[in-house]
Amino acid sequence: GDSVTQMEGPVTLSEEAFLTINCTYTATGYPSLFWYVQYPGEGLQLLLKATKADDKGSNKGFEATYRKETTSFHLEKGSVQVSDSAVYFCALDSGGGADGLTFGKGTHLIIQP
């Protein structure tokens, strides 16, 4: 079955540091890939997505590129802020939207001033 593996946290960085959160997947066919963010006390929000190989999703300074050859969708940001502290989930959809998403375990990111 489908699965998503992402680095486990917590990941602690200083403000303005470079961020990478690794995500790899196994899936049948050609899934769509997502990064969701969950701020304390809130629901999951879509951060960015990519629907086909070599697509780059970007939002709020975050980027991730759909790499089919390495089955990866690593999340990056050049300069993190304290407000980026949250839990980040990598997810995939191999059912064309009809089925639920398959999530990774989430990575807790802590940014220190």
Place this chain on the structure above:
Amino acid sequence: GAVVSQHPSWVICKSGTSVKIECRSLDFQATTMFWYRQFPKQSLMLMATSNEGSKATYEQGVEKDKFLINHASLTLSTLTVTSAHPEDSSFYICSARGGGRVAEAFFGQGTRLTVV
């Protein structure tokens, strides 16, 4: 983005009682709703998928008689945990999406259920 409201945000109930969790799409019609369960430091696990007006499709290992899902309208789905036990204590999250092939799914804020 669209708003999905989940209620209550937390609930404590006695063992053997039933608890109902509501999930509402506030500004769009949700043709499909999903219910997830999240254990501490684990990923969200899909429990069931429901389409408006039809029976929910449960994932393998999820007891349909214990977790009753109703999706009676395009804006409301409910999850009822029947005869709750301490092992049912968890974080339950709903998600809703409208029509279209790759329509985005929006998430509720989750419900923390504690069974004592």
